[in-house]
Amino acid sequence: ARFFLPSERPPPQTVRRLPVVASLRVSSMEVGQRSINFGRRPVRELHENTVLLRNRSAAPLLYKVSKSGLSASFDLSIAKEDRLGCVRPYAVRPIRFVFRPSLPGPFLDSFTVRNLQDVSSAVQVTVKAHAHRSASLHLSPHALDFGPLAISAAVPPPRVQHGAGGTQRLTIVNVAKGARTCSVSVAPELLLLE
Numbered sequence: 001a002r003f004f005l006p007s008e009r010p011p012p013q014t015v016r017r018l019p020v021v022a023s024l025r026v027s028s029m030e031v032g033q034r035s036i037n038f039g040r041r042p043v044r045e046l047h048e049n050t051v052l053l054r055n056r057s058a059a060p061l062l063y064k065v066s067k068s069g070l071s072a073s074f075d076l077s078i079a080k081e082d083r084l085g086c087v088r089p090y091a092v093r094p095i096r097f098v099f100r101p102s103l104p105g106p107f108l109d110s111f112t113v114r115n116l117q118d119v120s121s122a123v124q125v126t127v128k129a130h131a132h133r134s135a136s137l138h139l140s141p142h143a144l145d146f147g148p149l150a151i152s153a154a155v156p157p158p159r160v161q162h163g164a165g166g167t168q169r170l171t172i173v174n175v176a177k178g179a180r181t182c183s184v185s186v187a188p189e190l191l192l193l194e
Contacts, residue, residue: 025059027117029087031125038129043101045134050094051125053113055087062086062116065095072109075101076127101131140171 032052055061067073115121
């Protein structure tokens with residue numbers, strides 16, 4: 001920087017004029033689905049879905065996706081690369097998210113897609129579901145029919161084919177992730193003797 005004394009005059013400055021040309025464009029977006037219902041889903045099971053974000057303008061669209069911040073929003077997970085981004089003019093971009101319910105019961109939460117170039121343009125997407133606990137055991141068959149049996153100990157029951165007396169097979173399948181210990185007992189009051 002050069003300093004001038006009050007007695008000195010600064011050199012004359014040249015004035016340059018630069019033309020500035022600008023064109024204004026409206027930034028608008030559209031979200032394909034504003035409400036998503038997963039229906040009845042088991043607890044801790046992953047469910048993936050996508051929402052389509054459409055750029056309706058001739059300018060690139062800058063967007064940001066944010067969750068509600070409620071305790072239920074921990075069950076929603078938005079893909080890291082889809083939380084913040086840019087959509088080309090008149091193009092469509094899928095926003096992927098994963099729903100994994102942690103508690104049984106009704107689920108209602110939302111996330112918001114914001115247009116960063118237009119503060120008034122924000123779309124809220126509602127996610128609904130009903131989470132339930134899945135069964136941990138599966139029995140097959142549910143009822144055993146031995147057919148007519150001899151009650152006398154002196155006369156052994158004849159070995160016949162499956163379903164008409166003799167030997168029956170009960171299958172217990174563990175459908176849970178952890179190990180299970182099963183015990184089978186017969187309640188005398190539930191036996192039907194004819």
